[in-house]
Amino acid sequence: MTAEVLEGGFADVATDSARAFRAAMEAMARPGTLYTVTGGQGPAPLSPAASVLLLTLVDAETPLHLAGAHDREEVRAWLRFHTGAPLVERAEAMFALGTWEALVPLEDYAIGTPEYPDRSATLIVDGWDMEGTGATLSGPGIADTMRAALPDAAALRGNAALFPLGLDFCFTHGTRLGALPRSTRIG
Amino acid sequence: MVSSSSEPSSAAAADGRADAARRYRMSVLAKAGAPALSARWSGWLDGAAEPAFTWLRAPETGGVMVRGRAGGTGAPFNLGEMTVTRCALRLEDGSVGHAWVQGRDRDKARIAALVDALMQGPAAAALEAAVIAPLREEAAAARRARAAKAAATKVDFFTLVRGENA
Numbered sequence: 001m002t003a004e005v006l007e008g009g010f011a012d013v014a015t016d017s018a019r020a021f022r023a024a025m026e027a028m029a030r031p032g033t034l035y036t037v038t039g040g041q042g043p044a045p046l047s048p049a050a051s052v053l054l055l056t057l058v059d060a061e062t063p064l065h066l067a068g069a070h071d072r073e074e075v076r077a078w079l080r081f082h083t084g085a086p087l088v089e090r091a092e093a094m095f096a097l098g099t100w101e102a103l104v105p106l107e108d109y110a111i112g113t114p115e116y117p118d119r120s121a122t123l124i125v126d127g128w129d130m131e132g133t134g135a136t137l138s139g140p141g142i143a144d145t146m147r148a149a150l151p152d153a154a155a156l157r158g159n160a161a162l163f164p165l166g167l168d169f170c171f172t173h174g175t176r177l178g179a180l181p182r183s184t185r186i187g
Numbered sequence: 188m189v190s191s192s193s194e195p196s197s198a199a200a201a202d203g204r205a206d207a208a209r210r211y212r213m214s215v216l217a218k219a220g221a222p223a224l225s226a227r228w229s230g231w232l233d234g235a236a237e238p239a240f241t242w243l244r245a246p247e248t249g250g251v252m253v254r255g256r257a258g259g260t261g262a263p264f265n266l267g268e269m270t271v272t273r274c275a276l277r278l279e280d281g282s283v284g285h286a287w288v289q290g291r292d293r294d295k296a297r298i299a300a301l302v303d304a305l306m307q308g309p310a311a312a313a314l315e316a317a318v319i320a321p322l323r324e325e326a327a328a329a330r331r332a333r334a335a336k337a338a339a340t341k342v343d344f345f346t347l348v349r350g351e352n353a
Contacts, residue, residue: 006243006244006275006277006283007243009243009244011242011245012245013245013247081243081244081275082244
């Protein structure tokens with residue numbers, strides 16, 4: 001194993017992961033608002049924000065699916081060393097990582113059950129900048145309305161219609177992180 | 188894993204031996220007492236500075252479940268939880284050292300990882316003689332002493348035939 005795949009972890013695990021977790025929680029609580037996270041950097045094509053999210057949220061008990069170009073040996077080795085997450089197919093994944101094009105179709109992922117709606121997947125869409133005005137967001141965590149760029153508003157609207165079931169999304173681009181939970185209405 | 192139809196190549200066999208040797212010496216380091224290890228380590232350094240390194244994973248303490256295969260069935264059995272400290276570091280020459288050690292002593296984990304990294308370089312033979320071999324001897328001596336103590340308390344039971352079933 002080369003040293004490169006072992007690098008890029010948090011320098012100070014307790015503080016860095018607490019800070020990153022706070023950012024991820026804030027992002028989920030305020031859909032469409034962007035937060036900057038730093039401290040981790042996995043091998044290409046992982047963005048810093050996606051690396052930080054994975055270091056914070058993923059561990060040996062959270063099955064992860066790598067989609068498309070993110071399913072590379074370097075990324076797998078990096079995740080194995082830093083997180084120990086089992087790599088699985090789409091249907092079993094609690095987290096999935098990839099570009100939007102690689103992650104679709106959304107029907108492949110677990111959306112939870114009526115008894116346990118939390119048993120659903122969270123998709124980390126790497127390389128998508130939410131900064132923009134394409135869609136209007138409203139709902140919990142948004143005072144009035146919010147403008148954001150979304151990759152496929154129709155598919156995401158379909159996901160929101162499944163509420164309380166459905167998927168949650170994190171969009172990462174560079175060091176910036178934004179989120180779109182299933183509870184957000186897309187106008 | 189080598190499939191049954193193909194012979195293991197000599198390179199793979201050498202790798203296997205190197206792995207086994209590394210596993211064995213890491214087990215010696217993991218189980219060594221922290222004072223004994225740091226005494227041997229400073230003895231080997233002999234006043235020189237510790238080799239420079241960067242953390243790949245700073246020492247962190249956690250629990251692992253120790254499992255064993257007790258009994259004849261081979262089914263794994265949870266013996267209990269154990270506190271371990273692990274870390275990984277890289278020396279300036281690029282060699283990477285990993286360590287998982289018993290207990291919560293960060294210095295012990297650091298020294299064990301440094302030894303692991305240095306054992307991959309030219310200092311291996313000297314380190315083996317100065318650190319690993321003495322620790323192995325100490326562990327073996329402690330084991331013998333305990334076995335001798337236990338042997339002294341051994342009780343032999345004899346069953347007298349009482350005749351009911353005769």
